[in-house]
Each structure stands twice: as structure tokens, then as C-alpha cells.
Amino acid sequence: MYENIPDNPYLLLTPGPLSTSKGVRAALLRDWCTWDRDYNEEIVQAIRRKLVRLAARQPEEYTAVLMQGSGSFAVEACLGSVIPKDGKLLIIANGAYGARMEKMAEVLGISHTVLEYSETAVPGVSEVKITLERDPAITHVAMVHCETTTGILNPLREIAGVAKQYGKIFIADAMSSFGGIPMDIGEMGIDFLISSANKCIQGVPGFAFVIANRARLEECGGNARSHSLDLYDQWRCMDAAGKWRFTSPTHVVRAFLKALIELDDEGGVAARYGRYCENHSALVEGMEHAGFETLLPPEIQSPVITSFRYPAAHFEFNWFYEAIKERGYVLYPGKISQEDTFRIGTIGEVYPRDIKKLTEIVWEVMQ
Ligand SMILES: *Cc1c(COP(=O)(O)O)cnc(C)c1O
Numbered sequence: 136m137y138e139n140i141p142d143n144p145y146l147l148l149t150p151g152p153l154s155t156s157k158g159v160r161a162a163l164l165r166d167w168c169t170w171d172r173d174y175n176e177e178i179v180q181a182i183r184r185k186l187v188r189l190a191a192r193q194p195e196e197y198t199a200v201l202m203q204g205s206g207s208f209a210v211e212a213c214l215g216s217v218i219p220k221d222g223k224l225l226i227i228a229n230g231a232y233g234a235r236m237e238k239m240a241e242v243l244g245i246s247h248t249v250l251e252y253s254e255t256a257v258p259g260v261s262e263v264k265i266t267l268e269r270d271p272a273i274t275h276v277a278m279v280h281c282e283t284t285t286g287i288l289n290p291l292r293e294i295a296g297v298a299k300q301y302g303k304i305f306i307a308d309a310m311s312s313f314g315g316i317p318m319d320i321g322e323m324g325i326d327f328l329i330s331s332a333n334k335c336i337q338g339v340p341g342f343a344f345v346i347a348n349r350a351r352l353e354e355c356g357g358n359a360r361s362h363s364l365d366l367y368d369q370w371r372c373m374d375a376a377g378k379w380r381f382t383s384p385t386h387v388v389r390a391f392l393k394a395l396i397e398l399d400d401e402g403g404v405a406a407r408y409g410r411y412c413e414n415h416s417a418l419v420e421g422m423e424h425a426g427f428e429t430l431l432p433p434e435i436q437s438p439v440i441t442s443f444r445y446p447a448a449h450f451e452f453n454w455f456y457e458a459i460k461e462r463g464y465v466l467y468p469g470k471i472s473q474e475d476t477f478r479i480g481t482i483g484e485v486y487p488r489d490i491k492k493l494t495e496i497v498w499e500v501m502q
Contacts, residue, residue, distance in 0.1 A: 137157035137158065137160075137161050139161075140157040140160050140161050144463075145460060145463050145464060145465050146463060146464050146465070146483075146485060146489055146493075147465050147480075147483060148464055148465055148466055148467065148479050148480045148481070148483075148485065148493070149465060149466075149467045149480050150283050150311050150334065150439060150440045150467070150478075150480035150482055150483075151206070151283075151310075151311065151331070151333045151334045151340070151480075151482075152333045152339065152340045153333060153334070153337065153480065153482055153483030153484075153485075154483040154484040154485055155337055155338065155339055155390075155394070155483065155484055156337065156394075156397060156484045158393055158397055159337065159338060159339065159390050159393050159394050159397065159484075160339070160390070161393075162386075162389050162390040162392070162393035163339065163386045163387075163389070163390050165386075165389075166385065166386075167385040167386070167388075167389060169378070169379070169382075169383050169385060174377075174383075174385065175376055175377030175378055176376075176377055178377075178388055178389055178392050179201070179373065179377035179378075179379070179383070179388065180377040181392060182199075182201070182388065182391060182392050182395065183198070183199040183200075183201065183373070183377075184199075185392075185395050186199040186344060186346055186395075187199050187346060189313075189314065189395075189398075189404060190313070190318070190319070190320045190328060190346045191319060191320050191321045191346070192319050192321060192322070193321045196321060196348060196349055196350070197320065197321070197346055197347065197348060197349060198346075198347055198349045198352060198370065198374065199344055199345070199346050199347070200344060200345045200347065200352075200366055200369050200370040200373060201342055201343075201344045201369075201373065201379070201388070202342060202343050202344065202345065202364070202366065202369060203341070203342050203379070203381065203382070203383075203384060204341075204342065204343060205331065205340060205343065206310045206329070206330070206331035206334070206343045207235060207239075208343060208364065209329050209330075209331065209343030209344060209345055210235070210236060210239065210308055210310075210329050210343075211239050211243070211361070211364055212345070212359075212361070212364035212365070212366040212369070213306060213327055213329050213345050213366055214236065214239050214240060214243065214245060214277065214306070215239070215243045215245070215358075215359055215360040215361055215364055215365075215366075216355050216358050216359045216360075216364070216365055216366035216367050217275065217304070217306065217327060217351075217352075217355055217358065217366065218245050218274070218275050218358065219274075219355075219358050220358070222245075222246070222274040222275055223245075223246040223247065223248070223270070223272045223273045223274055223275070224240055224245055224246070224247040224248075224273070224274075224275045224276075224277060225247070225248055225249075225250060225263075225266060225267070225270075225273045225275070225276045225277070225303075226240065226247055226248070226249045226250070226277050226278075227249075227250045227252075227258045227263065227276065227277070227278040227289075227294065228249055228250070228251050228252065228278075228279075229251070229252035229253065229254055229255075229256055229257070229258060229279075229282055229284075229287065229289065230254050230279065230282035230283070230284030230285060230287070230470075230471075231282075231283075231284040231470055232279045232282060232283060232284060232308055232310070233249075233251075233278070233279050233282065236277055236279075236308065237249050243360045243361075244360065245360075246272075248266070248270060248273065250262060250263065250266050253473065254282075254284055254285050254287075254471045254472070254473060255285060255287065255430065255431060255471075255473070257287065257289065257290060257435050258278065258289055258290065258294060260290070260293050260294065260296075260297050263276070263294055263297050263298075264297055264301075267297070267298075267301045267303065268301075273303060274303060274304065275303060275304045275305075275306060276294070276298040276303045276304070276305050276306070277305075277306040277307075277308065278291070278294055278305075278306075278307060278308070279307075279308040279310075280307055280308065280309040280310075280311075280312045280313075280316075281309070281310075281311045281312040281316070281437045281439050281440075283310070283311045283439070283440055284470050284471060285430060285431060285442050285471055285476075285478075286430075286431060286436055286437050286439060286440040286441050286442055286478065287431055287435050287436070287437065288312075288316075288435060288436065288437035291307060291309070291318070291323060291325070292323050295307065295323050295324045295325050296323075296324060298324070299324035304326045304327075304351060305324060305325050305326050305327075306325075306326065306327045306328075306329070307320075307325045307327070307328045307329065308329050309328050309329065309330050310329060310330050310331055310334055310343075311334050311335065311437075311439050311440070311482070312330075312334075312335065312437065312439060313328060313330035313334070313335060313336075314330065314334070314335035314336040314337075314398060314404060314407065315334070315335030315404070315407055315408060315411050315438075315439060315482055316335075316404070316408055316411075316437070316438075316439075317404050317405055317408055320346065325348075326347065326348045326351045327345055327346070327347050327348070327351070327352075328345065328346045328347075329343065329344070329345050330343065330344060330346075331343035331344070332344075332387060332391045332394075334482065335407065335411075335439070335482050336391065336394050336395060336398060337394045337397070337398070337482075337483055337484060338387065338390055338391035338393075338394040339387055339390050339391075340387070341384040341386075341387030341388075342384050342387055342388065342391075345366060347366075347370070352366075352367065352370060355367040363381065368380060408438070410486065410487075411438040411439065411481055411482055412438045413487045414438065414481035414482075414485060414486070414487055414489075414490050415436075415437075415438035415439075415441060415481045417487045417490040417491050417494070418441055418479060418481055418490050418493075418494065419441065420494075421490065421491060421493070421494020421495070421497065421498070422441075422443055422479075422494055422497065424494065424498060425494060425497045425498040425501050426446050426501055427443040427444065427446055427497075428443065428444055428446075429441055429442065429443060429444075430442035430443065430444055430471075430474065430476050438481060439480065439481065439482050440467070440478050440479065440480045440481065440482070441478065441479055441481065442469060442471070442476040442477070442478050443476060443477055443478070443479065444474060444475065444476055445475040445476065445477070446501075450475075452468065452469075452475075452477055455477075455500065456468070456477075458500045459493075459496060459497065459500060462496045462500075463496075464493050464496065466478070466479055467479065467480060479493075
């Protein structure tokens with residue numbers, strides 16, 4: 136069916152952009168008029184409805200807003216539009232993406248405080264409670280779900296629960312987990328969940344989205360610190376008739392609808408999670424056989440991306456990276472400050488057989 140769509144020269148084991156299916160890439164191959172029903176209703180609104188149903192078992196209470204740009208644009212739109220001028224944000228951070236939220240709050244002039252952990256430590260419920268009790272000015276709490284910096288899976292349910300218990304609004308950066316790890320934002324008490332087209336839904340890059348509690352979003356008019364990144368205005372415009380305020384990334388949007396249909400065909404989020412877990416298990420088993428060890432213990436490790444320690448002080452990552460790339464796989468350099476590591480993503484159009492093949496190649500290259 137997709138004979139004319141070329142194979143990729145290598146498989147991307149980077150957690151975004153990631154390897155996409157031929158079906159998704161084929162969906163890019165036509166132009167769309169943004170004025171008519173065939174785009175606005177049948178693509179944009181269809182996507183928004185599907186996203187809400189993926190996120191919540193009680194979809195009536197939620198709505199989805201799509202935003203041009205990479206994932207960070209949606210994080211910035213969300214922080215900049217949700218927190219009122221007299222609000223205060225608590226950022227719980229244990230990696231680069233938590234630190235990025237801090238930087239955004241700083242640039243946007245949002246009053247904030249940071250509960251910071253090392254890159255391999257899991258945020259604790261009791262410290263969050265203490266922070267909220269000590270500083271009653273805090274109105275909003277934000278945390279990353281899967282910190283892609285290391286692959287650590289933060290306790291989203293527990294921390295969102297504490298935020299709710301103290302009556303705070305909770306914002307989750309679920310960029311690299313939404314669509315790949317089952318979750319119900321209603322049950323977890325998440326008010327705003329942010330993710331993007333090119334992560335676990337397996338679309339191509341170009342836009343991101345926020346799934347919001349409708350009642351909470353309705354309170355956000357006039358908060359925005361940026362005109363283009365005004366989440367509330369974008370929502371008002373899009374909710375009315377599926378129109379984006381400014382130029383819509385049409386091809387990417389159409390490909391994303393195809394990616395959502397393929398997620399359904401695979402069996403939904405639970406089935407995709409199962410495949411990612413199998414990918415991850417195959418990866419760890421094969422890499423350990425080739426002489427590598429994981430940075431994180433299994434209890435706090437996500438199936439999304441895995442960090443491996445350099446096997447020896449003289450290990451030349453650049454040489455290793457090139458050798459593996461020549462053989463068809465692209466790895467991901469490390470991003471953490473405290474140790475020499477590199478990362479391998481297991482999301483995207485990637486299957487356990489691909490991972491087994493990769494680890495055989497790693498074993499050969501290491502000989
Ligand atoms: C990918 C990612 C982002 C967004 O990164 P962009 O490069 O802007 O797409 C934000 N948070 C997390 C946890 C991510 O994995």
C-alpha cells in the first residue's frame with residue numbers, strides 16, 4: 136500500500152522526533168485548505184475529541200488545545216496562560232525539562248519556587264506537602280511525568296494527589312509519556328496535561344497540545360504573557376470551529392490524525408505500553424549482555440528511554456555512536472551532569488525484533 140514511501144536509512148532511537156510509520160509519512164503527501172469542514176471539522180476537531188478520550192474516562196469535563204511549535208512551546212503557552220498575575224508556581228524538578236520550566240517561569244515573570252532533586256532521585260510526597268504548607272502563596276504545581284533526561288518515571292498520581300489535597304492546580308508535562316503509558320487525568324486530578332505530536336502518539340514534529348480541565352481553562356482569559364502563545368485565545372478560536380488562530384501546520388496535523396488511528400489499530404494505549412515495555416526489556420537484557428549497565432534501578436525506570444553508563448573510562452561515545460549509526464540505528468547522547476551516560480529510546484515505530492537486532496550489533500561493535 137505504501138510502496139512509494141521510502142524506507143528510512145536508519146531507525147531513530149531518539150525520543151522525539153522518532154521513527155514514524157510509512158502510513159504516517161504517506162499522510163503528509165497532500166495539501167489542505169484550512170477554511171473548510173474537511174480540514175477543520177474532520178481533522179482538527181476529530182483530533183481534539185480523540186485526545187480528550189485518550190486522556191480521560193469522563194471526557195465531557197476536558198478539552199484539548201493544539202498549539203504550533205515543538206513541545207516546549209506548549210509548555211510555555213500553558214505556564215504563561217494558566218497562572219494568573221498574582222499566582223505562584225511550584226516547579227518540582229529532577230532533570231532538564233523541569234529546569235526548562237523554571238527558565239520559562241523566570242523569562243515570563245511568573246512568581247515561582249523550585250523543589251529540586253538530583254537527576255536520579257524521585258520527588259517525594261512528604262517534601263511536596265512541607266513546601267505547600269510553608270508557602271501558602273503557591274497556587275499551581277507543575278511536574279514532568281517521564282523525565283526524558285534520564286528516563287525516570289516520576290510519581291505523577293501521588294504528587295497530583297497532594298496538589299489536589301491542598302487545593303492547588305496541577306500541570307503535568309507528560310510530553311514523553313502521554314499515549315504510551317496508560318493514565319486517566321480525571322482520576323489523577325491533573326488540570327492541564329501537555330504533550331506533543333512527535334512522542335508516544337508517533338506523529339511527525341510541528342505542533343503540541345494541552346488537554347485541559349474545561350472549567351479551569353475557562354478561568355484563564357487575560358492571563359497570557361504572550362500573544363502567539365495565548366492558550367486561552369487559541370482554545371476559544373479552535374473550540375468554535377476547529378480553526379487555528381495563525382497558520383496551521385496542516386500536513387503535520389493530518390499525519391497526526393493518521394497516527395491516532397494507528398494507535399487505535401494497535402489496540403490503544405495499553406497495547407502500545409505493552410510494546411514499549413517489551414522493547415525496553417529486550418534492550419536492557421541485550422545491553423547487559425554486551426557489557427553495559429543502566430543508570431537507574433528498574434523500579435523508577437520508564438519504558439520510554441533508558442540511560443546507560445559508559446562501560447569504561449576510555450569508552451569513546453562518538454566512535455560508538457557512528458559505528459551504530461552506520462549499521463542502521465541512531466542513539467541519543469546523555470544529558471545528565473553527574474555521570475557519563477548515553478540514552479536509547481524505545482518509543483516510535485520500533486519493535487522488539489528491532490531492539491534485539493540493535494543489541495546484537497552493539498555486542499559486535501563492542502568486541
Ligand atoms: C520532548 C520533551 C519536551 C519538549 O521538547 P521539545 O524539544 O520542545 O519538543 C518537554 N518535556 C519533556 C519531558 C520532553 O520529553
